[in-house]
Amino acid sequence: MSKVDRDLVDRDLAVRLVAAAARRVHDHQEMLSQLDAVAGDGDHGVNMSTALGEADRRSGKCDHVTAAEVFKAAGSAFHDTVGGAAGALFGAFFRAMGGGLGRSAEPGPADLVAGLEKGVARVTRVGRSEPGQKTMLDAMAPAVSAARTTREAGGTLASVLRSAAEAARDGAGATAAMRPSAGRARYASDRSLGTEDPGANTVALIFEAWADEISGGKHG
Numbered sequence: 001m002s003k004v005d006r007d008l009v010d011r012d013l014a015v016r017l018v019a020a021a022a023r024r025v026h027d028h029q030e031m032l033s034q035l036d037a038v039a040g041d042g043d044h045g046v047n048m049s050t051a052l053g054e055a056d057r058r059s060g061k062c063d064h065v066t067a068a069e070v071f072k073a074a075g076s077a078f079h080d081t082v083g084g085a086a087g088a089l090f091g092a093f094f095r096a097m098g099g100g101l102g103r104s105a106e107p108g109p110a111d112l113v114a115g116l117e118k119g120v121a122r123v124t125r126v127g128r129s130e131p132g133q134k135t136m137l138d139a140m141a142p143a144v145s146a147a148r149t150t151r152e153a154g155g156t157l158a159s160v161l162r163s164a165a166e167a168a169r170d171g172a173g174a175t176a177a178m179r180p181s182a183g184r185a186r187y188a189s190d191r192s193l194g195t196e197d198p199g200a201n202t203v204a205l206i207f208e209a210w211a212d213e214i215s216g217g218k219h220g
C-alpha cells in the first residue's frame, strides 16, 4: 500500500478511531467523574463513556461508507444518549467534524484538519465559550491548531494526530491554574482551582487514543 493510501481517512480508519476513543475513555471514566465531582456534579466520566460506547456501536454499522458518515453517527450517539453540557458539545464536535471531512471524496490529513477546525468552531458557537474559560476548548483549540501547524509542515496523519494529542494534554494540564467561567463548574470557581477540567481531559484522552491507534495500536 502506498504512503498516500495509508494516509486516507477512510471508513475503516474512522471506525477504529471511534472504537479507540471509546476504549480509552471507558478505562478512565472514574478519573473523569472524580475531576467533575470537584466543582461539578460528578457525572462526566459516565456520560462520556456511555456516549462513546454507543458511538462505537453505531459507527461500525455497515451502511456507513465514508469516514464522514461514521463521525456524524458518533456525534448523533452523543446527542441521543447523554444530557449535560459535554454530551451536546462533543456531539456537535463529532457531527461538525464529519461535515468538514465530507467535502472530500478521498479525505486525507488536510481534510481531517479541516474537519477538526469545523468541530472546534461549532463547539465555540454552541457553547458560547472561548479558550481560557476552563473548558474542553482549552484542550481542543490548541490540539486543532497544532494539527494544522503539523499538517502545513507536510506532516502525515500520524504526526498530525500526535502533535494534536500533545497539545491537548498540555492544554488540559494548563486548566488546573484556571478559574471556570463557563459550564456548571463556574458556580464553584474557588473549589475548582488546582484541579484540571474534566472535559479538557476527555479531549486529551481522545486525541491520545487516536494518535496511538494510528501509530500502531499502543494502548495506555
Ligand code: ADP
Residues within 6 Å of the ligand: 036, 040, 041, 042, 043, 044, 045, 047, 048, 083, 084, 085, 086, 087, 089, 123, 126, 127, 128, 129, 134, 135, 136, 137, 182, 183, 184, 185, 197, 198, 199, 200
Ligand atoms: P454537565 O456539566 O452538564 O454535568 P459534563 O459533566 O458531562 O456535563 O461535562 C462538563 C464539561 O463540559 C466541563 O468540564 C467542560 O469541559 C465542558 N463544558 C461545559 N460547559 C461548556 C461550555 N459552555 N463550553 C465549552 N465546554 C463546556
Ligand code: MG
Residues within 6 Å of the ligand: 036, 040, 041, 042, 043, 044, 084, 184
Ligand atoms: Mg457533570
